[in-house]
Amino acid sequence: MDLGVNIDHIATLRNARMGVEPSVLEAAFVAQNAGASQITTHLREDRRHIKDEDVYLLKEELKISLNLEMAATEEMEKIALDVVPHSCCIVPEKRLEITTEGGLDVIKFEDRIKKLNDSLHSKNILVSLFIDADPAQVEAAKRTNADYIELHTGFFANAFNKGNYEKELEKLQFAASLARDLNLKVNAGHGLNYENVKLMHKIPMLYELNIGHSIISRAVFVGLDKAVKDMINLI
Ligand code: PXP
Numbered sequence: 210m211d212l213g214v215n216i217d218h219i220a221t222l223r224n225a226r227m228g229v230e231p232s233v234l235e236a237a238f239v240a241q242n243a244g245a246s247q248i249t250t251h252l253r254e255d256r257r258h259i260k261d262e263d264v265y266l267l268k269e270e271l272k273i274s275l276n277l278e279m280a281a282t283e284e285m286e287k288i289a290l291d292v293v294p295h296s297c298c299i300v301p302e303k304r305l306e307i308t309t310e311g312g313l314d315v316i317k318f319e320d321r322i323k324k325l326n327d328s329l330h331s332k333n334i335l336v337s338l339f340i341d342a343d344p345a346q347v348e349a350a351k352r353t354n355a356d357y358i359e360l361h362t363g364f365f366a367n368a369f370n371k372g373n374y375e376k377e378l379e380k381l382q383f384a385a386s387l388a389r390d391l392n393l394k395v396n397a398g399h400g401l402n403y404e405n406v407k408l409m410h411k412i413p414m415l416y417e418l419n420i421g422h423s424i425i426s427r428a429v430f431v432g433l434d435k436a437v438k439d440m441i442n443l444i
């Protein structure tokens with residue numbers, strides 16, 4: 210199982226003073242050298258953290274893969290086709306949310322997502338769809354020719370905090386098995402931390418975990434290099 214480090218929070222901190230530190234690129238290099246398999250960034254429509262120039266710079270400078278999280282909009286499609294990241298993870302986006310709150314409704318937007326996937330594939334960009342652990346959404350993801358699904362682990366993480374996570378874990382396990390049967394690769398992310406990540410091995414065939422908040426939070430105290438290495442050891 211690989212680790213993708215989400216560095217959006219580094220940009221949030223930088224933007225707090227509208228300056229240049231901490232550097233998003235330097236954070237990506239530290240994560241890369243610590244053993245991360247990919248760097249994940251979410252270019253939001255309101256550009257509240259990561260900016261367009263960050264994405265271009267990361268693409269140019271990184272040795273590991275860049276995974277660009279984005280909404281299924283024409284603006285983001287154009288940027289992705291220009292940047293050509295290794296992969297795009299399509300996420301739903303609401304302007305007033307603090308962070309991504311749930312999975313994409315692939316069934317509702319199936320035609321648009323299929324067209325977007327075809328367009329990204331034309332540049333050899335792999336496509337991942339961030340979805341809830343819902344079998345109908347997994348099947349819809351397959352119909353759109355996505356390469357991966359990223360299972361939303363936020364509900365599991367909330368349940369874990371309440372000490373009652375079995376049902377949410379079972380949903381993730383079932384969705385992952387179904388995806389595997391459909392030949393979709395399975396990633397997971399959102400709300401994962403140094404405790405609940407220890408249960409991720411119970412989900413079959415997980416390929417990669419994308420983790421941001423808990424790693425950057427720990428980095429405040431122990432440094433980013435150690436925070437990434439600690440997470441890789443747990444995985
Ligand atoms: N995966 C996706 C699709 C996300 O939107 C996010 C948050 O930006 C993450 C993973 C990482 O979540 P967290 O910051 O809670 O680790």
